[in-house]
Amino acid sequence: MVTSIERWLLGVLGSPSHQRPFMRTRVWWTAIRRASQSTSRQRSSSDGRRARVDWARLMTGTDPTEKLWRDILTGQEPGLLRTRAIFNRIPSDPRCKMCASPFGGAGGALVRLLGHSRAPRNPMMCWACARDLKKHPGGAEIDLSVLFADVRGSTTVAEHMSATAYKNLLHRFYRLASEAITTHDGIVDKYLGDGVMALFIPAFAGEDHASRAVEAARALRQTLTAMPEPRLPVGIGVHSGTAFVGVVGAGDDSDFSALGDVVNVTARLGSSAAAGEVLISIATAEAARVPVETATRRQMELKGRSERLDTIAL
Numbered sequence: 269m270v271t272s273i274e275r276w277l278l279g280v281l282g283s284p285s286h287q288r289p290f291m292r293t294r295v296w297w298t299a300i301r302r303a304s305q306s307t308s309r310q311r312s313s314s315d316g317r318r319a320r321v322d323w324a325r326l327m328t329g330t331d332p333t334e335k336l337w338r339d340i341l342t343g344q345e346p347g348l349l350r351t352r353a354i355f356n357r358i359p360s361d362p363r364c365k366m367c368a369s370p371f372g373g374a375g376g377a378l379v380r381l382l383g384h385s386r387a388p389r390n391p392m393m394c395w396a397c398a399r400d401l402k403k404h405p406g407g408a409e410i411d412l413s414v415l416f417a418d419v420r421g422s423t424t425v426a427e428h429m430s431a432t433a434y435k436n437l438l439h440r441f442y443r444l445a446s447e448a449i450t451t452h453d454g455i456v457d458k459y460l461g462d463g464v465m466a467l468f469i470p471a472f473a474g475e476d477h478a479s480r481a482v483e484a485a486r487a488l489r490q491t492l493t494a495m496p497e498p499r500l501p502v503g504i505g506v507h508s509g510t511a512f513v514g515v516v517g518a519g520d521d522s523d524f525s526a527l528g529d530v531v532n533v534t535a536r537l538g539s540s541a542a543a544g545e546v547l548i549s550i551a552t553a554e555a556a557r558v559p560v561e562t563a564t565r566r567q568m569e570l571k572g573r574s575e576r577l578d579t580i581a582l
């Protein structure tokens with residue numbers, strides 16, 4: 269349903285081509301809802317009653333919405349892509365990591381009228397998306413690239429300035445990281461103390477998500493280097509592989525995120541990279557067609573893993 273405020277806004281925006289995407293914010297959630305409801309109905313009719321606990325689903329991990337989630341995350345479901353394309357045209361960062369509605373500036377004030385204000389428990393997401401994710405949990409295993417940027421030696425940096433000055437410096441880093449990531453079609457997944465984690469999902473970053481992640485890492489390093497003093501020393505790691513992407517957690521604490529080995533390894537790469545260094549795995553380098561012959565190779569031992577990880581430093 270489109271509210272009267274949305275109708276007014278659509279009128280202001282003008283062309284009919286603008287109208288559908290706002291409505292489609294709800295269309296792709298409706299598709300997920302239908303998928304889960306139809307499976308629920310099938311269960312009810314075969315069992316004669318609705319199962320309160322779906323043990324089969326819990327034990328096997330099968331998810332009736334998995335195909336739809338995969339379609340969404342690999343860019344086969346056009347509703348979310350169109351919604352993001354429209355919201356990305358309205359300034360300014362930061363944005364909801366699902367629908368890309370802006371939280372900042374006049375654009376943020378505008379979309380708040382449509383119910384896309386920041387979710388109180390999940391500030392990386394708008395209220396409308398957080399509510400719908402909670403209602404329709406799910407996800408799928410997909411190939412993606414992950415970026416992790418980490419402030420090196422933050423204790424030493426913070427020691428030489430006031431707490432407020434350090435907070436301001438960190439906020440500037442968050443803003444620059446968010447710009448570099450979203451410009452390259454990544455999603456800021458989390459701000460983790462002194463670090464930023466980003467996902468490059470095929471639906472939004474394209475099949476060449478590894479290249480986009482590497483470009484984002486290079487762009488972030490460049491802007492951080494050009495930053496006036498005092499600068500934050502930041503190391504960046506990028507890795508590519510398969511992860512579960514979707515709704516993680518339960519109830520009010522659920523969040524759209526990624527889980528799996530690729531996420532853990534990227535966090536280790538980010539925390540191992542020296543200040544000003546971009547450390548990428550060979551998997552990412554090959555996918556992004558970064559020449560590895562002339563690069564500085566480094567084998568990394570990762571805690572809890574039997575095999576060493578081949579990386580190159582850019």
Ligand SMILES: [Zn+2]
Nearest residue numbers: 364367394397
């Ligand atoms: Zn949203």
